[in-house]
Amino acid sequence: MVKQDKRDRKMSFTKTLAExxxxxxxxxxxxxxxxxxxxxxxxxxxxxxDLLALLNPKAIELLAQLARRSExxxxxxxxxxxxxxxxxxxxxxxxxxxxxxxxxxxQAFQRKTLxxxxxxxxxxxxxxxxxxxxxxxxxxxxxxxxxTYLESAVSLASKFFAQVSLEIYPLGTExxxxxxxxxxxGLTIYQETYDRAIYKAVHLEGQKxxxxxxxxxxxxxxxxxxxxxxxxxxxxxxxxxxxAAILATHAQYLMKKYWQAELSLSFPRISKAPENFASHVPVxxxxxxxxxxxxxxxxxxxxxxxxxxxxxxxxxxxxxxxITQISAGSKTNPGGYQELDTLExxxxxxxxxxxEVISAVNNKGYDIVLKDWDRTFQGVTCR
Amino acid sequence: MTQRTNDHLIIAGKTFSSRLLxxxxxxxxxxxxxxxxxxxxxxxxxxxxRRVNLDQPEDNLFNFIDAKRYLILPNTSGARTAEEAVRLAxxxxxxxxxxxxxxxxxxxxxxxxxxxxxxxxxxxILIKEGFVVLPYINADPILAxxxxxxxxxxxxxxxxxxxxxxxxxxxxxxxxxxxQATVPVVIDAGIGKPxxxxxxxxxxxxxxxxxxxxxxxxxxxxxxIAFSDAVRAGxxxxxxxxxxxxxxxxxxxxxxWLSKTSVTVK
Numbered sequence: 276m277v278k279q280d281k282r283d284r285k286m287s288f289t290k291t292l293a294e295x296x297x298x299x300x301x302x303x304x305x306x307x308x309x310x311x312x313x314x315x316x317x318x319x320x321x322x323x324x325d326l327l328a329l330l331n332p333k334a335i336e337l338l339a340q341l342a343r344r345s346e347x348x349x350x351x352x353x354x355x356x357x358x359x360x361x362x363x364x365x366x367x368x369x370x371x372x373x374x375x376x377x378x379x380x381x382q383a384f385q386r387k388t389l390x391x392x393x394x395x396x397x398x399x400x401x402x403x404x405x406x407x408x409x410x411x412x413x414x415x416x417x418x419x420x421x422x423t424y425l426e427s428a429v430s431l432a433s434k435f436f437a438q439v440s441l442e443i444y445p446l447g448t449e450x451x452x453x454x455x456x457x458x459x460x461g462l463t464i465y466q467e468t469y470d471r472a473i474y475k476a477v478h479l480e481g482q483k484x485x486x487x488x489x490x491x492x493x494x495x496x497x498x499x500x501x502x503x504x505x506x507x508x509x510x511x512x513x514x515x516x517x518x519a520a521i522l523a524t525h526a527q528y529l530m531k532k533y534w535q536a537e538l539s540l541s542f543p544r545i546s547k548a549p550e551n552f553a554s555h556v557p558v559x560x561x562x563x564x565x566x567x568x569x570x571x572x573x574x575x576x577x578x579x580x581x582x583x584x585x586x587x588x589x590x591x592x593x594x595x596x597x598i599t600q601i602s603a604g605s606k607t608n609p610g611g612y613q614e615l616d617t618l619e620x621x622x623x624x625x626x627x628x629x630x631e632v633i634s635a636v637n638n639k640g641y642d643i644v645l646k647d648w649d650r651t652f653q654g655v656t657c658r
Numbered sequence: 659m660t661q662r663t664n665d666h667l668i669i670a671g672k673t674f675s676s677r678l679l680x681x682x683x684x685x686x687x688x689x690x691x692x693x694x695x696x697x698x699x700x701x702x703x704x705x706x707x708r709r710v711n712l713d714q715p716e717d718n719l720f721n722f723i724d725a726k727r728y729l730i731l732p733n734t735s736g737a738r739t740a741e742e743a744v745r746l747a748x749x750x751x752x753x754x755x756x757x758x759x760x761x762x763x764x765x766x767x768x769x770x771x772x773x774x775x776x777x778x779x780x781x782x783i784l785i786k787e788g789f790v791v792l793p794y795i796n797a798d799p800i801l802a803x804x805x806x807x808x809x810x811x812x813x814x815x816x817x818x819x820x821x822x823x824x825x826x827x828x829x830x831x832x833x834x835x836x837x838q839a840t841v842p843v844v845i846d847a848g849i850g851k852p853x854x855x856x857x858x859x860x861x862x863x864x865x866x867x868x869x870x871x872x873x874x875x876x877x878x879x880x881x882x883i884a885f886s887d888a889v890r891a892g893x894x895x896x897x898x899x900x901x902x903x904x905x906x907x908x909x910x911x912x913x914x915w916l917s918k919t920s921v922t923v924k
Binding site for chain 2: 350352353356502537644
């Protein structure tokens, strides 16, 4: 089981979050006063108040201007390059009850955790397709998918790929260290929503109901030596404007405290809510696009990720306009690449394979980067 | 433009006619990159080792850069410590790449500013191991001297942060580095416009390295030509002996009064 020692609990963004004046932030997000968006598109460094103006509904009126500025900043900082990764679902076992999730414990289906042999087959398929950066995902079932399992998955993946990242249940610093030593370089952990009341209402059972433990996970990961950390909010749970505003402060907090960390932000959107998820707050494509531009203007050097949860039209049109990392040909069920018949977490909206996506990106005047680092440079070798 | 034929850039005993070094990142395609390199007239091309599959170097970026035409300068971008940079350089050499290395240690992923302490440490190790080291540094004159003393082939101070296109924000420190230099000074990073490159060359820099400004231009090939012309213009101006800029008008001699005195100065 995961050890929650006192030190792990102490270091946290919790304090900064508690000090935020959410009412005032909300007031600015909803204010109907005119915003000088044109001016914000010329400024070099935006203030937090500027970000709130960009997230305000009024900014929609000048969305095209935001798009142009977003394109300009992305090109300046990242050039004409888009990074590519593939998700690999290792297990759909889960002891959490998250009302919005296809893997939640109340879903009656045959659960699956990949064996070493099956993992190897998944990795082989992806490597042959051309991927060199993978994101290994699990649900939260520490008894079935324990640290030893995760370590061996990372070690095995490291034999195939230059970069291995993880999207797993929150762990303590010492556990994270073991995964870093096994060869993992990135960790993705979304708070889903920063709204405590909604967080509690949608995470009914399991370890995930512990808001604080999850909130401080990025810090534990960075203490443990992960080079890259991905933060995110799940769009459709709460007010996206407020969540995005807090996500930005979370990123800023981490950038100051862990100045060597490479951060990325994701905004997965629940497009089709499961039947038992009544509190779904739909987020439109226009909302999503506004948020991407706002984040790019406020945090010009940060990576923004867009997965295959979004459709081809939106994905292709956002290439160059803020997004710097994408996935392709994704399967969201364990063993999906070797076509095992298991349940997927969500249906992908963009089913194109890697070759098709690369050609679409090239047609937009951008190059795909499949390899950007090698864990051997850090002195981690395959075991 | 005519150019003095005997004006060459010499780095570690190798002679180059072009004083424009080019980077290979951020281009829309390998094809555009290749065309821009040709248009620039460059002879030294740097590329990130982290993007190369070291097991099959022929399979990657280096395959798109004609090794007969250019000196390929692998760089250690992405390294956050001396140890990582040294490891990258060794892996590159083991994979059969040249022993020239552009040393970059940038622990901060936001501004990619170079870490002087770690760069110095890595340079010392790599020089002992026989590498030709071209270190990317902040515009720090003392660090530049220390590196040259260690035996680096050049120093490569920044004009402003990588990719920022802000030009020579560090100009006063660059002047000191150039004045004190015993190895070629290559202004790396931050040069956003051909006029910035021309200014760097007018100051007496030996060369400039350009990447973002060309790679992200609307027409990278045309921009490469513009930079090539600017570098040559700046160099020619430097060689011709630029007149000192005056801060005040200076109509008369400060000793004019002497001729008006009745006393004859003996």
